Amino acid sequence: MSGGPTIEELVKQAQALSPAERVGFIRRVCESDESLMAQALEALEEADKQTRSWDTIADDVDLEAATEAALTGQRLGPYRFLRKLGSGGMGDVWLAERADEEYQQLVAIKLVRAGIFSAQVHSRLRMERQILASLQHPNIARLLDGGRASDGTPYLVLEYIDGEPIDIYCDRRRLRMEERIRLFQQICATVHYAHQNLVVHRDLKPTNILITKNGVPKLLDFGIAKLLDTRNTPGALAVTHFGYRVMTPTHASPEQIRGDPITTASDIYVLGLLLYELLTGRKPFDFSCSTLSEMERLICEGKPSSPSALLAETARTSPELIADIAACRSTNPVRLQKELRGDLDNIVMMAMHADSTRRYGSAEQLAADLDRHLQGMPVSATSDTWTYRAQKFIRRHRLPVIAASAAVALLAGFAAVTFVQSQRIARERDVATAERTRAEQVSSFLVELFELSDPSKSRGTQVTAREMLDIGARRVNAGLANQPETRATLLETIGRVYKSLGLYGDSIASLESALEARIGVYGPKHLEVASAMVALGDALLEQGEHERARQLLDDGLAMQRELAGEQAIETAPTLLSRAKLAQRRGQ
Incomplete structure (x- = not known):
């Protein structure tokens, strides 16, 4: 047809x-x-x-209930039923013990539930038995035996795993983000092994991933797994259709919801869901008041918030909840959001991309990207720009870069001040003496500042970059009150260095003083004033004061375009800062 x-x-x-x-x-x-x-x-x-x-x-x-009471204590071959462990979509799982006195062993027995006689369900259990027989991996619960009871009910005898679901295990032990990622990477390796054996799990929810007391992850329940190649598997199921879209809706990919052909990309999506939950303690979609059809629409058509954005919203609406989530990760809410922002956001969202062709090509690639993140290396989930690589280099070599940046920034400030003075001397020879004096003051200021780190002058006391900047700021404000141009330039330079050290409060204070001094010298409309506005806006952006940062950046850009032209080189840093602001605000 x-x-x-x-x-x-x-x-x-x-x-x-x-x-x-x-x-x-x-x-x-x-x-x-x-x-x-x-x-x-x-x-x-x-x-x-x-x-x-x-x-x-x-x-x-x-x-x-009657079946459970009737089965408890009964035997199935050499095994005796002890208690029911749980129920799934097509059967029950029982804890049983070896009862033939050959040796002692606890096992898990999976039975088709009483009253379910569908040939399709029995076929699925046989398929699960075939899949487990083909998978021999230390992180997959082993198949020990299987067959049919005297009444024809099929069953599986599986390795009994005494463990906790992965999310509960992580929270109870307050595992840090890195520890959670390392555990998740083992799951990725296990799923990749299954994929190499042409098996898609299709139900990678936390309750199907148990962690033993020794911290070993075990992947369970291949009851709805699918063989990618069924040519050599008699009785294998065809592509799942409407009546048999068996799945856990909250942990299903868009392809599973739509009933599309299933590939390994479906497991990659659900691994992304699992990672999202392990990192944030939240699901990417709010299913609390959803019907099944609404859940399906959300998964297929909705666009989930990034992990850091979801936690930022949680911090605003439920401070107690975000505090509990952070505590379960041995951190605080601010640091947790900072850890997620950037690489981890991008990795999770790439794994969960609605377009299956845009996800990671394999679970192994996902695990490798997480490893690069932990090592401070560039990850494939972020566009490979030179600015991104520079940021990663700076994070790996933070202290040397900070020291070098402080020295370069101060030297650049000195060079800029000297250049300004020499230009004014050439144009205004009548103030040559005053300019020469100003340059000497700046030179003396910088020399005295750098002498603070000289062991012979500091008497063996190590002076940090922060202390140098604090002393410099005090000296500029106290000693250059009558030299507003020189004072403004040095305050802006010190403010920029403060920002590079992550001292945003000090940076903003210094840059506000620089802007005020520039306006006093040049008036409200000048390229130097625009530059100071952009520098202050950039610092406010890093501090998280987005609305005030937006106003300063917009005003600074408008002034630069008016005074220097639409395509002037001065606008480039401003446009970059505006783009960064838009990204932070999710625009």
Whole structure:
């Protein structure tokens, strides 16, 4: 039926009819395609069963309770049932012990739940058995045995994992961000192994990833896993259709929701979801009041906030919650948001990209990018610009760069002041003596400032860059009150160096004084005034005062364009700062 209705469409059309008419409708429409007819009828049966489940839920609960009581203490082959560990979409998992006195062993036995007789469900359990038999990895729960009970119910005997879900494990031990990432990288390696064996897990939620008391992650539940190549697997399931989109909606990729063909990219997306939760303690989408259809729409059409943006919003609306989240990561809210901003934001959002072709090519690549982040190296999730590489270099070599930057900035300030003085001397020979005196004052100021770090002058006391700048700022304000041009230039230079050291409060104070001095010398409209406005706006941006920074940057840019032209070189740093502000505000 090339070009005909899909199975989903057929089932929807059939369910619009009365129950007595549905099967006949499917048979009539699919008369020429027996394979499609069989799949559609099976999908219709499952869809109807889900609809009917609301009317029979009380009976199901009683039946499950009775079954649990009946099974406890009973034997299945050499194993004795101890207690039910949990239930999934198609069966129950029991804790059992070896009871034939050959040796002692605890195992987990997975049974199809009583009352479920669908051939599709039994086929899935057989598929899970085949998949687990082909996967031999220290971080995947091992298949020990399998078969059918005397009544024909299929079962699996699995390695029993005494552990906690990965999110609970991390929070209870207050693991730091790096520790969580290292644990997550082991999950990536395990998923990559499964992918290399042509298996997609499709249900990588925290409860399917247990961490043992020794800190070893174990991947569980391949009940809805899919083989990418089924040619050599008799009885393998075809592509999942409408009636069998088995999944955990909160941990499903857009392709799973839409019923598209599943590839390894689907697991990459869900790994991104898992990493998001491990880092932030929150889900990227708010499903608290959503129906199933609303959840599906959010996943397929919604655009999640980046991890740092979500926590910034949480800090504004729920300070107690963000404090608890940060405490579970052995940090504070401000530092947590700073750790996420940048590389980790980009890595998570690339893994969760709505376009599967834009995600990481493999789980191994995702783990490698996280490793580069931990080492302070550039990551592939960020555009490889020279400014980005420079930032990463500075972070890896912070102290030498700070020292060199302070020296260069002060020397550059000295050079700038000397240049300004020499130009004024050439143009205004009548004030040559005054200019020469000003240059001598600046020179003396810088020499005295650098002598603070001379061991012979400091008597062995090490003077930090911060202390040098504090002393310099005090001397400029006290000693150059009658030299406003020189004072403004040095204050701006000191303010820029403060900013490079992350001392934003001191930087803003120094740059505000520089702007005030420049306005006093040149008036309210001058390129030097515009430069001071941009420098102050840049410092306010780093401090997080975005609205005030925006006003100064906009005013400075307008003044530069008016005085120097639309394409003037002076506007380049201003445009860069405005772009940085827009990115910080999520625009």
